[in-house]
Amino acid sequence: xxxxxxxxxxxxxxxxxVTLVLLLVGTPIAWWLARTRVWFKGAIAAIVALPLxxxxxxxxxxxxxxxxxxxxxxxxxxxxxxxxLPFTFWGLVIASxxxxxxFVVQPLQNAFEGxxxxxxxxxxxxxxxxxxxxASVALPLAKPxxxxxxxxxxxHTVGEFGVVLMIGGNIPxxxxxxxxxLYDHVEALDYGQAHWLSGALLLFSFVVLFSxxxxxxxxxxxxxxxx
Amino acid sequence: MRRFTxxxxxxxxxxxxxxxxxxxxxxxxxxxxxxSSPARAIALAFEQESDHSVRLSQGSSGxxxxxxxxxxxxxxxxxxxxxKPALLVKEGxxxxxxxxxxxxxxxxLWTIDDGVIINAETLRAGDFVRLAxxxxxxxxxxxxxxxxxxxxxxxxxxxxxxxxxxxxxQAYQFVATGNAELGFVAMSQVxxxxxxxxxxxxxxxxxxxxxxxxxxVLLTRGLNNSAAQEFMxxxxxxxxVSILHSFGYSVESDALGPLGSMxxxxx
Numbered sequence: 001x002x003x004x005x006x007x008x009x010x011x012x013x014x015x016x017x018v019t020l021v022l023l024l025v026g027t028p029i030a031w032w033l034a035r036t037r038v039w040f041k042g043a044i045a046a047i048v049a050l051p052l053x054x055x056x057x058x059x060x061x062x063x064x065x066x067x068x069x070x071x072x073x074x075x076x077x078x079x080x081x082x083x084x085l086p087f088t089f090w091g092l093v094i095a096s097x098x099x100x101x102x103f104v105v106q107p108l109q110n111a112f113e114g115x116x117x118x119x120x121x122x123x124x125x126x127x128x129x130x131x132x133x134x135a136s137v138a139l140p141l142a143k144p145x146x147x148x149x150x151x152x153x154x155x156h157t158v159g160e161f162g163v164v165l166m167i168g169g170n171i172p173x174x175x176x177x178x179x180x181x182l183y184d185h186v187e188a189l190d191y192g193q194a195h196w197l198s199g200a201l202l203l204f205s206f207v208v209l210f211s212x213x214x215x216x217x218x219x220x221x222x223x224x225x226x227x
Numbered sequence: 228m229r230r231f232t233x234x235x236x237x238x239x240x241x242x243x244x245x246x247x248x249x250x251x252x253x254x255x256x257x258x259x260x261x262x263s264s265p266a267r268a269i270a271l272a273f274e275q276e277s278d279h280s281v282r283l284s285q286g287s288s289g290x291x292x293x294x295x296x297x298x299x300x301x302x303x304x305x306x307x308x309x310x311k312p313a314l315l316v317k318e319g320x321x322x323x324x325x326x327x328x329x330x331x332x333x334x335x336l337w338t339i340d341d342g343v344i345i346n347a348e349t350l351r352a353g354d355f356v357r358l359a360x361x362x363x364x365x366x367x368x369x370x371x372x373x374x375x376x377x378x379x380x381x382x383x384x385x386x387x388x389x390x391x392x393x394x395x396x397q398a399y400q401f402v403a404t405g406n407a408e409l410g411f412v413a414m415s416q417v418x419x420x421x422x423x424x425x426x427x428x429x430x431x432x433x434x435x436x437x438x439x440x441x442x443x444v445l446l447t448r449g450l451n452n453s454a455a456q457e458f459m460x461x462x463x464x465x466x467x468v469s470i471l472h473s474f475g476y477s478v479e480s481d482a483l484g485p486l487g488s489m490x491x492x493x494x
Contacts, residue, residue, distance in 0.1 A: 061400065064400065064401075064404050064406060065404050067406075068404040068405045068406045069405040069406070070404070070405050071404075074405075083356075084356075084406060086401075086406045087357065087390045087406070165393055165397070166397070166400075169357075169359075169390030169391055169392070169401065170362060170390070170391035170392070170393065171390065171391070180393075183393070184362065184364060184365065184393075186289065186293070187287060187289030187290070187364075187365045187393075188289065188364045188365055189289060189292065189293075189311075189314075
């Protein structure tokens, strides 16, 4: 039972960290994709969506290769004196960011695109600079997109399995997340523990998603009239 | 038209291999992932000798067990352990008395570096960052690795260095990709046609761990399937045993294990 609680706590820490990092990294990417007209926009959008294509364990395998001592990321982290990323918490964070990137970028991109040109033109006539337009027009209007992105990024990381399985090494408290713990219970035929943990995971996720969606509806209806 | 009907029925018989059996029968075999390559070779040899045919489905023993328990259409189960076949017998899903050990695994300590001498002293010296092994709760090779570490009195010393693969393939990948310097893997993973192709290994003495026995069992579904029954018998034939040896497995009657017996035949 202690193992289960440790796995739950680790999963929450991982999902929260990944969501935060992805919102920070994903927002400029989504903003750029929504506004740019360069010819290679399609290529970048496709690259962002690629993690959806590979099966997670395969993606995890290639991350294991690239983060390993003979891979480019591994060489970089070793030369920076960080050591190797596989089997560490931050290795999981980085891998999860790759894996969940499209789930955060795409709702944000849609939200930014949905705003259209007009609010920005109006803001520009009121002498708002590019940063001001982004901060006072784009961010508030895209708020539902941010909430959707955060929910999807968080939920997708909680439910992540294949990638973590491949690069985690199943270390209690460091890389043994709920999904791996759950898989262990099922494989060891310990169905009782598996049911308990699945139930807890589903209940928790329902509560989080339910409250966020309820909040999201209120938030978007309160933003609406101001447009 | 009538001729077409006959042809169609013949084809249908061939395709479904129904118990009424026009010509030969087909058995569906559930194979533990670690044994999938030798199982394919054994199935091929079986089909050359027999009119029957077999189809293989591979998966982890735990998943296959859950599938069989929930009605999967398998006739024979080649597990990676002895517990799951015994459980299926107890639950009435497998035939009592049909359970037998078809292979014994050989545990090796393996590194990707060529020409290095590794042994128990390497583990004692602790001059490495990561030691990979399979999950002791799920994989017999993982349990054996844990027993070896305990027998050497290194459980505490190595606690911070161990990384656990879900199964033996993952432990292998951790070492093969260089992410772990050393790992406990199966002899069958590092041998190709009986030869070590990459890295260096230490064959762990069998005295340091309990045997890694893999049991087969005839499932209730396969009781009236002669393909399933003949395949079970073929598993212990001389032909199948020589295939097992070439893949780095041994059988209970081997005193020396796969490498020993191969050296004998080579010499």
